[in-house]
Structure formats: structure tokens, C-alpha cells
Amino acid sequence: MSTAEVVLVTGGGSGIGGGLASAFHARGHQVIVVGHRRERVEAVAARHPGMCWQVADVADAEEVAALAEEVGCRWPGLTTVINNAGVQHLFDFAASGPLDAAELGREIDVNLKGVIHVANAMLPLLKTQPRSRLVNVGSGLGYVPLAAAPVYSATKAGVHSFTLALRRQLRDSPVQVVELIPPVVATDLHRHLEETPPMAMDLDAFVKAALAGLDAGRDEVVVGLAKVLRTLSRAAPSLGMKIVNQ
Numbered sequence: 001m002s003t004a005e006v007v008l009v010t011g012g013g014s015g016i017g018g019g020l021a022s023a024f025h026a027r028g029h030q031v032i033v034v035g036h037r038r039e040r041v042e043a044v045a046a047r048h049p050g051m052c053w054q055v056a057d058v059a060d061a062e063e064v065a066a067l068a069e070e071v072g073c074r075w076p077g078l079t080t081v082i083n084n085a086g087v088q089h090l091f092d093f094a095a096s097g098p099l100d101a102a103e104l105g106r107e108i109d110v111n112l113k114g115v116i117h118v119a120n121a122m123l124p125l126l127k128t129q130p131r132s133r134l135v136n137v138g139s140g141l142g143y144v145p146l147a148a149a150p151v152y153s154a155t156k157a158g159v160h161s162f163t164l165a166l167r168r169q170l171r172d173s174p175v176q177v178v179e180l181i182p183p184v185v186a187t188d189l190h191r192h193l194e195e196t197p198p199m200a201m202d203l204d205a206f207v208k209a210a211l212a213g214l215d216a217g218r219d220e221v222v223v224g225l226a227k228v229l230r231t232l233s234r235a236a237p238s239l240g241m242k243i244v245n246q
């Protein structure tokens with residue numbers, strides 16, 4: 001990619017999105033962080049002079065369309081979209097009684113529909129550039145599901161499938177479609193757990209590895225233990241299930 005990038009990061013107010021936003025900003029690129037909660041994206045931008053912020057719920061197609069219109073007016077040279085916003089909930093379908101359908105649907109709306117809405121709204125802008133990229137953030141759990149997070153795992157498998165299809169459709173366009181596949185990373189995503197999973201990768205180390213993969217121009221940037229899960233899902237899926245769910 002060129003030295004003068006305009007980078008939009010959804011879920012840029014914390015965790016992986018915040019780390020990537022900070023790293024792109026440190027390289028001198030124009031970064032726009034997008035989040036659901038205004039105070040979080042505002043705080044990240046305030047710590048990085050020149051960084052801009054926008055508020056949008058990625059699950060809401062109209063809000064995402066309005067965001068794309070604003071971005072098209074203010075930053076028509078948009079070159080990179082990091083489609084990163086996501087949530088993770090634990091659901092126990094073995095419990096008696098049905099689960100809260102609205103909560104189940106919300107996770108799908110944010111993690112899968114949100115990625116699709118952002119791609120749909122931002123692609124027309126990305127296509128106007130000589131070279132650009134859409135980076136969808138998947139997960140190692142999209143390859144081998146965590147039983148305790150069944151909806152999350154399914155949405156990430158969906159992100160993987162959507163990304164493959166999009167890459168194929170856009171193969172003759174200027175837009176590179178990338179899937180960034182993190183392992184467990186120490187972020188707020190795991191706030192529902194009593195403690196961060198012991199195998200969690202340090203956020204700075206993850207960001208460094210992710211940027212190296214993006215710089216190398218890879219279509220799939222698979223980091224750390226996510227590589228093991230991807231391999232196991234193909235070579236030994238039962239073993240993969242055992243390891244992830246032990």
C-alpha cells in the first residue's frame with residue numbers, strides 16, 4: 001500500500017482495533033476510529049493528535065450507510081477499512097428453557113451482519129482508489145468452535161466464508177480482501193470471564209504480527225495459535241475440538 005493511507009477502523013475504541021489504529025497513526029497515516037460508544041473512540045482519538053472519530057452501530061445498516069457518506073465527503077481517499085467491531089457472549093443451549101432470542105440475534109447482528117454492512121457501504125469508496133484493502137477480522141474460533149461461545153464461533157465461521165466469497169468477486173478490482181485471524185488476545189472481549197485466558201497473546205505482540213502480515217500483502221493474516229486451529233480444523237477436527245474445549 002502507498003505511504004499516504006486513510007485507514008478506518010471499526011471497534012477502534014479499544015482492544016485490537018485500538019491497537020491497530022494506534023500503530024497506523026504512528027506510521028503517519030490518517031486514521032478514523034469508529035465505535036459504538038462515543039466516549040471510547042473520542043478518548044482514543046484524543047490520545048493521538050490528528051486521529052478522527054465517528055460513532056456508528058455496525059449492526060444498523062442505516063447508520064453504516066450514513067457513516068460511509070460522511071467518510072466519502074471528508075476522506076474520499078479512503079484506502080483501508082479494518083472491519084473489526086465485534087462482541088462475544090457465552091450461551092448455554094444445554095440449559096433448560098429457551099435463551100434470550102434478542103441477545104442471540106444481537107451477536108449475529110454485530111459480528112456477521114455488521115461486517116457485511118460495513119463491506120457493503122465502504123466498497124464503493126475503496127473501489128475508487130488505485131489500490132485499497134478491506135480487512136475483515138475473523139477468529140481462530142471460526143475454524144474450531146468454542147462450545148461455550150456457539151453463536152460467536154458461528155459468526156466468525158460466517159465471516160470467513162463471506163470473506164472468501166468477497167475476495168473471489170473482487171478479484172479483478174483494486175480492492176484486496178483480507179481476513180485477519182487472531183488467536184486469543186488479551187482484550188476486553190473476555191470481560192465475561194473471571195480472568196483473561198492464560199494462553200492469551202499480548203496485544204502489542206499481536207498488533208506487530210498483524211501489521212507484518214498486512215505489510216507482506218497476505219490475503220489471510222493468521223496470527224499465533226490461530227494457525228494451529230486452522231491446521232487442526234482441516235487435518236484433525238476432533239482433536240481441534242478437544243483442545244479448544246478442554
Ligand SMILES: NC(=O)c1ccc[n+]([C@@H]2O[C@H](COP(=O)([O-])OP(=O)(O)OC[C@H]3O[C@@H](n4cnc5c(N)ncnc54)[C@H](OP(=O)(O)O)[C@@H]3O)[C@@H](O)[C@H]2O)c1
Nearest residue numbers: 011014015016035036037057058085086139184185187189
Ligand atoms: N481478543 C480476542 O481474543 C479475539 C480473538 C479473535 C478475534 N477477535 C476479534 O477481534 C475484534 C476486536 O475484539 P477485541 O478483542 O479488540 O475486543 P474489544 O476490546 O471488546 O473490542 C471490540 C470493539 O468493538 C466495538 N463494538 C462492539 N459492538 C459494536 C457495534 N455494534 N458497533 C460498533 N462498534 C462496536 C466496541 O466498541 P464499543 O465499546 O464502543 O461498543 C469495541 O471497541 C472482534 O471482532 C473480535 O471478535 C478477538
